[in-house]
Amino acid sequence: xxxxxxxxxxxxxxxxxxxxxxxxxxxxxxxxxxxxxxxxxxxxxxxxxxxxxxxxxxxxxxxxxxxxxxxxxxxxxxxxxxxxxxxxxxxxxxxxxxxxxxxxxxxxxxxxxxxxxxxxxxxxxxxxxxxxxxxxxxxxxxxxxxxxxxxxxxxxxxxxxxxxxxxxxxxxxxxxxxxxxxxxxxxxxxxxxxxxxxxxxxxxxxxxxxxxxxxxxxxxxxxxxxxxxxxxxxxxxxxxxxxxxxxxxxxxxxxxxxxxxxxxxxxxxxxxxxxxxxxxxxxxxxxxxxxxxxxxxxxxxxxxxxxxxxxxxxx
Amino acid sequence: xxxxxxxxxxxxxxxxxxxxxxxxxxxxxxxxxxxxxxxxxxxxxxxxxxxxxxxxxxxxxxxxxxxxxxxxxxxxxxxxxxxxxxxxxxxxxxxxxxxxxxxxxxxxxxxxxxxxxxxxxxxxxxxxxxxxxxxxxxxxxxxxxxxxxxxxxxxxxxxxxxxxxxxxxxxxxxxxxxxxxxxxxxxxxxxxxxxxxxxxxxxxxxxxxxxxxxxxxxxxxxxxxxxxxxxxxxxxxxxxxxxxxxxxxxxxxxxxxxxxxxxxxxxxxxxxxxxxxxxxxxxxxxxxxxxxxxxxxxxxxxxxxxxxxxxxxxxxxxxxxxxxxxxxxxxxxxxxxxxxxxxxxxxxxxxxxxxxxxxxxxxxxxxxxxxxxxxxxxxxxxxxxxxxxxxxxxxxxxxxxxxxxxxxxxxxxxxx
Numbered sequence: 001x002x003x004x005x006x007x008x009x010x011x012x013x014x015x016x017x018x019x020x021x022x023x024x025x026x027x028x029x030x031x032x033x034x035x036x037x038x039x040x041x042x043x044x045x046x047x048x049x050x051x052x053x054x055x056x057x058x059x060x061x062x063x064x065x066x067x068x069x070x071x072x073x074x075x076x077x078x079x080x081x082x083x084x085x086x087x088x089x090x091x092x093x094x095x096x097x098x099x100x101x102x103x104x105x106x107x108x109x110x111x112x113x114x115x116x117x118x119x120x121x122x123x124x125x126x127x128x129x130x131x132x133x134x135x136x137x138x139x140x141x142x143x144x145x146x147x148x149x150x151x152x153x154x155x156x157x158x159x160x161x162x163x164x165x166x167x168x169x170x171x172x173x174x175x176x177x178x179x180x181x182x183x184x185x186x187x188x189x190x191x192x193x194x195x196x197x198x199x200x201x202x203x204x205x206x207x208x209x210x211x212x213x214x215x216x217x218x219x220x221x222x223x224x225x226x227x228x229x230x231x232x233x234x235x236x237x238x239x240x241x242x243x244x245x246x247x248x249x250x251x252x253x254x255x256x257x258x259x260x261x262x263x264x265x266x267x268x269x270x271x272x273x274x275x276x277x278x279x280x281x282x283x284x285x286x287x288x289x290x291x292x293x294x295x296x297x298x299x300x301x302x303x304x305x306x307x308x309x310x311x312x313x314x315x
Numbered sequence: 316x317x318x319x320x321x322x323x324x325x326x327x328x329x330x331x332x333x334x335x336x337x338x339x340x341x342x343x344x345x346x347x348x349x350x351x352x353x354x355x356x357x358x359x360x361x362x363x364x365x366x367x368x369x370x371x372x373x374x375x376x377x378x379x380x381x382x383x384x385x386x387x388x389x390x391x392x393x394x395x396x397x398x399x400x401x402x403x404x405x406x407x408x409x410x411x412x413x414x415x416x417x418x419x420x421x422x423x424x425x426x427x428x429x430x431x432x433x434x435x436x437x438x439x440x441x442x443x444x445x446x447x448x449x450x451x452x453x454x455x456x457x458x459x460x461x462x463x464x465x466x467x468x469x470x471x472x473x474x475x476x477x478x479x480x481x482x483x484x485x486x487x488x489x490x491x492x493x494x495x496x497x498x499x500x501x502x503x504x505x506x507x508x509x510x511x512x513x514x515x516x517x518x519x520x521x522x523x524x525x526x527x528x529x530x531x532x533x534x535x536x537x538x539x540x541x542x543x544x545x546x547x548x549x550x551x552x553x554x555x556x557x558x559x560x561x562x563x564x565x566x567x568x569x570x571x572x573x574x575x576x577x578x579x580x581x582x583x584x585x586x587x588x589x590x591x592x593x594x595x596x597x598x599x600x601x602x603x604x605x606x607x608x609x610x611x612x613x614x615x616x617x618x619x620x621x622x623x624x625x626x627x628x629x630x631x632x633x634x635x636x637x638x639x640x641x642x643x644x645x646x647x648x649x650x651x652x653x654x655x656x657x658x659x660x661x662x663x664x665x666x667x668x669x670x671x672x673x674x675x676x677x678x679x680x681x682x683x684x685x686x687x688x689x690x691x692x693x694x695x696x697x698x699x700x701x702x703x704x705x706x707x708x709x710x711x712x713x714x715x716x717x718x719x720x721x722x723x724x725x726x727x728x729x730x731x
Contacts, residue, residue, distance in 0.1 A: 035433045035436065088622040090432065094436055095374070099615045103612060106607050110670060223441065223444045230434065234433075295441045295445035296445060299442065302438060
């Protein structure tokens with residue numbers, strides 16, 4: 001019970017973090033049809049910038065400044081990069097963001113080195129919030145969830161209740177009409193791209209010190225975010241939300257479980273000798289398969305329901 | 316109708332074969348030979364990738380999976396030959412790798428090719444991640460962190476060829492490279508190759524004509540898997556070790572870069588890209604730590620300014636060359652090259668300084684000893700870079716003007 005509750009809380013906070021990343025990716029994708037390969041790189045930049053600015057002005061101002069800086073970088077990327085390659089088609093746009101991911105990783109190497117940096121949880125939040133049975137639950141995780149949920153609610157309200165949100169939503173489906181009503185659609189695109197990147201940056205600020213801030217973090221989380229977006233259905237925010245929570249808990253639970261087929265067979269009274277050819281296969285534990293599970297789930301989803309959980313269109 | 320291999324093409328491929336044959340005599344030293352072997356492998360791999368990206372419009376981020384699986388299977392097959400469990404000459408090992416790649420292309424392609432465009436790109440990435448993660452899980456087949464080692468001389472001598480010396484391996488690679496190039500070129504000329512182009516350009520119309528786009532993509536994927544596996548097989552024979560990195564995402568990304576830098580719009584583009592990138596990787600990585608950065612920037616610049624890659628630059632100048640107007644362009648190009656070199660020198664010096672910063676005050680830059688603690692050391696590269704940018708932009712004006720001048724003449728002479 002204790003294990004279950006704690007892991008559930010952990011997967012919830014991880015899932016929310018994933019959603020912060022995948023929501024930006026989904027918004028950008030459904031608006032511009034561009035899959036931003038460098039999205040996770042902006043997540044990484046968020047963590048590094050928070051570490052760097054935090055070293056001078058402390059964590060709290062950095063929590064606001066780092067995402068804004070990342071958002072500005074996103075705006076520059078859209079204005080001077082993506083808009084230039086747009087005329088060459090989607091493949092060129094995709095490859096542009098792919099190349100950008102390379103360059104960002106190398107720039108991070110250049111500035112901060114190859115080793116992880118010492119980006120820590122702020123002291124004000126470095127305490128135990130409550131003790132669940134025997135497990136101490138860190139306050140920072142709760143803080144992470146609080147910020148994520150707050151962010152999501154404000155994003156939802158922004159998109160559905162304000163004039164800006166209306167323009168954004170209308171530009172998603174009817175860009176020509178919105179343009180002829182006098183709105184600057186390219187600028188809306190730029191703002192959405194910047195906003196998505198800022199969300200990724202915020203996720204980086206929160207996730208960087210919870211997990212680890214190193215040059216490999218972008219590649220590690222990037223492909224999981226893609227899985228989330230494909231699983232949830234391309235272009236569906238609600239789908240991305242559900243998928244984030246599912247993939248988040250799948251990863252968290254499977255890492256923590258130490259079952260193998262061997263123990264399952266043992267439970268029903270079958271024993272496999274160590275000399276057997278298949279012993280190696282049976283003895284693989286669930287935690288060993290953890291890195292593969294999300295991808296396996298994605299492949300299954302694609303076979304059963306190619307449009308994803310809540311996707312509305314085939315491609 | 317002309318046959319696929321008409322006279323001029325036969326002469327062309329014959330010339331390529333002779334070049335391959337004479338290549339080891341053109342240069343000396345083991346380094347050049349091993350690089351030429353690497354290039355041969357890269358050429359097959361990049362061409363097989365372009366069967367997907369260039370010809371079928373499938374942007375795959377997981378092509379190294381087929382390369383790697385072919386490589387692993389070959390390593391096991393060679394070891395089995397060594398154990399005496401099976402008999403199969405090393406010369407035909409690439410068929411083992413090729414069939415492995417083909418099989419996985421068939422199986423994985425069934426899942427991936429159901430979608431095209433952006434979803435395909437993401438799914439191929441997911442599949443690649445899955446295979447890469449499984450590689451560390453199933454240690455019996457993939458050998459875990461250490462990989463699978465083998466020995467290409469296990470096959471023993473056949474017709475006096477033992478594959479001990481590198482030169483024999485080079486000729487093996489060159490031979491299969493030629494077979495691969497001709498085979499993949501031939502595929503572009505078949506109805507399947509043509510339908511692949513149609514599916515790339517307009518899947519709906521292809522469907523209307525009566526072809527199933529998914530089926531065409533799947534077939535192309537399977538064939539591309541064959542050639543990728545063949546390249547992987549040659550890599551095993553060349554290096555005598557396969558690690559899980561061979562099928563990882565970095566390797567997959569690398570082939571995207573090769574094909575795109577060379578140019579995906581022409582059959583020979585990826586060949587140029589493979590040769591160029593392989594050379595750059597081994598040449599640059601011995602000189603600088605920052606080679607990946609330069610590499611990424613080169614890639615971005617090509618996407619931004621010449622999305623057809625290097626091949627496109629050549630075709631762009633063909634009409635001018637034919638109309639004998641290159642002499643009007645060359646002066647402006649020389650100016651742009653000179654100012655561009657200035658800009659590049661400043662930029663590279665700055666990056667190198669940043670990289671070596673922290674490793675002591677005195678560092679060597681372009682063979683010069685410089686002191687990183689003095690301000691001058693930093694000002695000079697920055698100044699070079701900034702002035703270089705300004706001059707380069709100024710030089711580009713002349714290039715544009717030269718083009719504007721010759722375009723009407725080109726149009727008048729009817730070569731455009």
